[in-house]
Amino acid sequence: MIRAIRDTLDRREDGRSWAVFRVGLALVALLDVAWVAFVPERWPLWLDRAGGGWLATAGSPLFRWVGASVESVGAVSIVTMSLLVAVAVGRGGRVVALAALLGFVSLIDIHPAAGGGYDELLSNGLFLIFAGGTGAYSLDHVRRTGTWSGDVPMWPRILVAYQICLVYATTGWQKISLHWVPWGDRTAIADILMTPSYSRVDPLWVAYLAPLWGVLTAVVWIWEWLAPLWFLAWFRSLQAPTLWWTKVRHAMWAFGVGFHLASGALLELGAFAPASLVFLFAMMHPRAWGAGRQLNSAQPAMAVTTNPMAAGTP
Amino acid sequence: MKRALRDAWIAAHVTLITFMALPAVSRPVSKSDIWDPTVRAEIVGWASTLRRHGYRPNNDRVIEGVWEVANLAHKGRAVVLAPFDPYSRWLGTWQAWRMFVAPQRFPVRFSVEVQVQGLWRVVYRDVGPESWGADLLRGERGRSLVFSTGWTGAQMGRERFGRWLANEVLGDHPEATAARVRYQRVALRPPADVIAGTPERVTDDVSVMLLRGEAP
Numbered sequence: 001m002i003r004a005i006r007d008t009l010d011r012r013e014d015g016r017s018w019a020v021f022r023v024g025l026a027l028v029a030l031l032d033v034a035w036v037a038f039v040p041e042r043w044p045l046w047l048d049r050a051g052g053g054w055l056a057t058a059g060s061p062l063f064r065w066v067g068a069s070v071e072s073v074g075a076v077s078i079v080t081m082s083l084l085v086a087v088a089v090g091r092g093g094r095v096v097a098l099a100a101l102l103g104f105v106s107l108i109d110i111h112p113a114a115g116g117g118y119d120e121l122l123s124n125g126l127f128l129i130f131a132g133g134t135g136a137y138s139l140d141h142v143r144r145t146g147t148w149s150g151d152v153p154m155w156p157r158i159l160v161a162y163q164i165c166l167v168y169a170t171t172g173w174q175k176i177s178l179h180w181v182p183w184g185d186r187t188a189i190a191d192i193l194m195t196p197s198y199s200r201v202d203p204l205w206v207a208y209l210a211p212l213w214g215v216l217t218a219v220v221w222i223w224e225w226l227a228p229l230w231f232l233a234w235f236r237s238l239q240a241p242t243l244w245w246t247k248v249r250h251a252m253w254a255f256g257v258g259f260h261l262a263s264g265a266l267l268e269l270g271a272f273a274p275a276s277l278v279f280l281f282a283m284m285h286p287r288a289w290g291a292g293r294q295l296n297s298a299q300p301a302m303a304v305t306t307n308p309m310a311a312g313t314p
Numbered sequence: 315m316k317r318a319l320r321d322a323w324i325a326a327h328v329t330l331i332t333f334m335a336l337p338a339v340s341r342p343v344s345k346s347d348i349w350d351p352t353v354r355a356e357i358v359g360w361a362s363t364l365r366r367h368g369y370r371p372n373n374d375r376v377i378e379g380v381w382e383v384a385n386l387a388h389k390g391r392a393v394v395l396a397p398f399d400p401y402s403r404w405l406g407t408w409q410a411w412r413m414f415v416a417p418q419r420f421p422v423r424f425s426v427e428v429q430v431q432g433l434w435r436v437v438y439r440d441v442g443p444e445s446w447g448a449d450l451l452r453g454e455r456g457r458s459l460v461f462s463t464g465w466t467g468a469q470m471g472r473e474r475f476g477r478w479l480a481n482e483v484l485g486d487h488p489e490a491t492a493a494r495v496r497y498q499r500v501a502l503r504p505p506a507d508v509i510a511g512t513p514e515r516v517t518d519d520v521s522v523m524l525l526r527g528e529a530p
Contacts, residue, residue, distance in 0.1 A: 006321055009320070009321060009324065010317070035455075042449060042450055042455070044450065044478075045459070054474050054477075054478035054479075054530075101405065101406055104406065105404065105405070111459075113459055113462040114456070114458055114459045115455055115458060116413075116454060116458050117410070117411060118454075120406070120408055120409070123406025124408075126406060127405050127406050127407050130405075155324065159327070166331060166332060166335050166409070166411075167409075167411050169335075170335040170336060171411040171414075174411070174415040175415050176415075177356055177415065177416035177417065178356065178359040178360065178363065179416065180415075180416070180417075188417045192414055194508075195417070195418050195421040196421055196423055196424070197422070197424075197440065198461075199441075203508050204508055206505075207505035207506075207508035210505040268452075268453070268454050270458075271454075
């Protein structure tokens with residue numbers, strides 16, 4: 001089994017899915033920083049007391065050292081946003097990706113209470129871009145080879161899939177509230193939709209649809225608990241796709257996309273929905289992004305690409 | 315050699331992030347956290363469920379037990395993860411996916427008010443037309459801040475944030491003699507009560523007040 005896993009890690013594939021992840025994640029992280037940086041009324045979120053905010057000291061080591069002032073936070077924000085643009089277009093390789101990651105982490109750690117899980121999802125994604133490199137469909141690749149297209153190692157995308165399934169599984173395993181569990185009263189989603197801190201919807205509307213939220217509470221809970229099965233199905237489909245595993249991963253993926261679109265529309269969750277969707281889109285096979293003909297037929301990844309059950313979505 | 319190093323790093327990374335992501339409390343749990351109405355209602359609810367299955371737990375002992383186990387697990391986890399702190403903190407691989415683990419059954423209604431000629435006037439409400447400071451407070455980061463400072467045990471953060479915000483609102487309202495930042499905890503209504511228009515029941519009302527001229 002270990003040999004099979006190592007063989008899968010060795011494989012290469014068309015770089016489109018990885019490029020979708022790199023570009024999408026860098027742009028969402030860029031918007032996340034810009035959301036604070038371009039609106040002066042929001043600057044206090046990332047300033048310490050001496051800089052005009054209310055924090056005694058900033059959380060991140062860099063800003064504890066230099067102080068979180070308009071000047072220092074502004075400078076790091078501008079540099080980080082520039083680096084994120086470079087990551088999106090694929091310029092500068094791992095060095096630029098690492099610098100963007102360090103800048104982003106320094107900013108979101110200034111005041112962790114004024115943020116959410118999306119900050120950490122984005123930082124984990126940036127770390128995986130640093131680990132996996134820019135790859136094909138990047139300016140670096142064009143400079144090296146004179147063409148956009150090309151192959152990339154498959155292992156970074158496997159880590160992307162593992163990361164997002166880990167998020168779903170472990171958030172589900174912590175939902176042991178009696179309002180979440182299927183044998184409880186299943187009011188969790190309705191309750192969340194009525195919480196003024198997050199909700200975008202009228203409580204009356206939520207109340208009228210109470211039975212629907214009850215069903216969705218149970219489905220979301222089961223979906224999150226079963227996320228390890230989803231990763232297993234996805235990983236197995238890289239090795240030897242079967243109809244059963246294909247159905248499982250397609251169903252789990254489709255529900256995930258719907259879940260994030262709905263939660264992003266109904267709740268104010270910042271960048272969580274777009275960041276999660278970038279992870280889900282990166283789970284899609286390169287063929288779904290138009291790959292297939294350009295692949296080097298000598299690569300073992302072709303075995304997956306040419307299998308009709310592996311084609312298309314996730 | 316390169317392949318072996320890559321595989322060793324992948325194995326270590328996957329093991330570490332999985333361990334970090336396993337269910338745990340995010341910080342040491344104080345007694346006031348446990349006595350938060352939402353947390354207490356959860357524990358009492360589980361105790362009743364156990365009672366229905368023939369167990370006879372005492373509510374206070376269950377609460378005490380949860381507090382001890384949560385803090386013990388937190389300490390153990392911190393010891394194991396300490397050597398990997400630079401890897402997780404500086405490289406952004408930290409995993410904490412405690413998202414909506416339990417719905418807030420006693421959410422906070424947040425408002426900012428100024429006092430003009432002895433009367434309090436609302437200038438910001440989390441839901442409603444009053445929108446002073448909405449750019450800061452209505453986005454997700456502002457809402458997270460209100461949520462985290464609204465916890466029963468978050469007195470220090472609430473005081474600091476509240477006084478800062480009160481000072482800002484006084485700056486924008488020169489006619490005001492005082493400002494207060496108000497956290498009204500309400501009990502979530504069942505759907506039938508929402509449809510019937512039954513008013514929300516306020517269970518707690520905490521304000522942070524600043525008089526003009528006072529230091530924030």
